[in-house]
Amino acid sequence: MKKSLLRTVGIACAISAAIVYLGQGPEVAAGPPKTDLGLVAGVMQLVQRDYVHPVTSSQLTDDALKGMLSRLDPHSSYMTEPEFRESVEDLNGKFGGVGLKISDRNGLPTVISPIDDTPAARAGVQPGDAIVSVDGQSTHGANLMEVVRKIRGKPETTVKLTIVRGGKSPFDVPLTRQVIKVHSVKSKLEPDNIGYVRISEFGQDTPNELRQAISTLKSDAGGKLAGLVLDLRNDPGGFLSSAVDVSGNFLNGGTVVSIRGRNSSDDRSFKAPETGALLPDTPMVVLVNGASASASEIVAGALQDRHRATVMGTQSFGKGSVQSIITIKGHGALRLTTALYYTPSGRSIQEDGITPDIVVQAPKDEQVANSMVRREDQLQGAFANPGPLTKSKVGSYGKHGSAETTSPPIKEQLIGTNQDAQLTAALNHLERPPAPNSTTAGASGSGAMPL
Structure with a gap:
């Protein structure tokens, strides 16, 4: 087996556990089997011989692997060869x-x-x-x-x-x-030379698309942007490497995200290039909501912790785990949760998500009515938040989200339009930043901005 494509997987890849019923027939040998594998092999033989319809051994093997992996947590799974190809195809954007x-x-x-x-x-x-x-x-x-x-x-x-x-x-x-x-990056120049960039998912080409979008926006603004809104709402995630590269476009050096696994040898810290910031002096707002997950939360958390951007919107999804894709020659691949990731300050986003600096809920008429979108902590088998890496760095970023910080997501067709009240709030914030001595909603997200 070979490890490859270390990446975070968004909520679009969360697959529920398969329920496997193992019936015991008269042919099962009395007494405990010598190994657990012996039990599995015996049940497979029993099914192949006595089940009402013929079942191939490869089908039973695939289903057994799917059941085993999907029972671990919401984001681990087994993919057959066709499924693995489709997964790669999705993230390649066509x-x-x-x-x-x-x-x-x-x-x-x-x-x-x-x-x-x-x-x-x-x-x-x-x-x-x-x-x-x-x-x-x-x-x-x-x-x-x-x-x-x-x-x-x-x-x-x-x-x-x-x-x-x-x-x-x-x-x-x-x-x-x-x-x-799928073009994962869309952009436009708003009034007063404020740029707007929306990332819909973190694919392989996302960092390049983002750099091209910023270059175009700067050109349209006469060489300098007065502000930038980075919209990560409804973005389910994608490649870890793309999240790191996107963050690096706004940071000069320093940690973007770190990962901690079961084995200390797997622990890693990902840093931004020392001179990578494309807009070093441009004020920024990052928009998130309950459908912003995984790679989106890495970017929002990094820019929030590094005080590079004001995060606005509502509580994010709360997926703070890293999945490794482990290919099995001739048999597809495993998507296996191997680590948890942490923001630059050492906080885990798992289960809690990102609490905005300024909470801005979408108005009722802009929300998805009767939304069934859930957060990470509501998924079967989701991990509990492990706490910060350094206990002294416990921040006031909220836990699980409260009634003041969560709400149904905005309707997809309204994102980035003139009817998008959350975007309007972000633009207003950039046009009229708070005075140095004024009071604003802090990182705890305790107050909601009136719309």
Whole structure:
């Protein structure tokens, strides 16, 4: 086995545990088996011989591995070879489908967010929508990757999703598939030469796309930006290396994130280049919400701890674990949780998330109604927060989120538009920064900005 692609995996890759029932028949030898592997092999033989339908040994092996890995925590899993290829394809930013990020929630595939400018986004699919059937076939209890395969297909063909939104009756959404090319960075110049950059996920090309976006914004602003809004809302994460590189575009030297595993030999600290900041003197706001996870939280936490940016919005998701992709020759790969990550000050984001410096909730009419999006601490088998690396560095960043710091996420189609109240608050903050002696909501997020 070979370790490769050390990365964080966003909430879109959280797969629920498979439930395996092991029935004991008369052919099982009396007394305890010599090894646990002997028990597994014996049960597999029993199933292959006596189950009502034929089952291949490879199918049983795959399912056994899936059950074993997915019972560990919400982010560990086994991927068959086709599933592994699809996972790499997703993060490379090009695949055929309808443009949805989904995860398993209580046995149902649930939308994390639609991808901008795709059939799903144009059809009005929203975060929290539960997909109860695909082309009339129920998805309840189905493997998430099987659901993904059913939704994907040849461009210009149609797939029908049946969706449940909150407590309302199911409704059908027909979608025409297309080649989905994901550009993870979008930008525009706002009034008063304030730049706006949105990162929708942390793929391999994200750091380069970000540098190009900043270069264009500076040129459009006549060579200098008066401020920058970095929007990480609804961003489920991606590559750890991309999160480090993106942070390094705003920091000159110093720690971005550190990871601590079971073995001290795996402990690492990732630092920004000594002269890597592209906008060293430009005021910044980072926007986050409950659907900002993993790599998004690494960036927000680094810029918050290093006092490089003001974090605004609502409490983030709280995924503070690192997954290693371990390939198995001829058999796909494991996605295995091997470490927890910590912000520059030594705090763990696991379970707690990032509490904004200034809490700005999306107005009710901009929120996803009856949202089913949950935070890390609500996932089955999620780790508890281990506490800070140095006990003396316990900060006032909040725990688990409170009613004042959490709220349903903003509707995807409103992000970055003139109707986006959270963005408006960020722009107002950059246009009118607080006076040196004025009082503002601090890192505890105890007060919400009026809108």
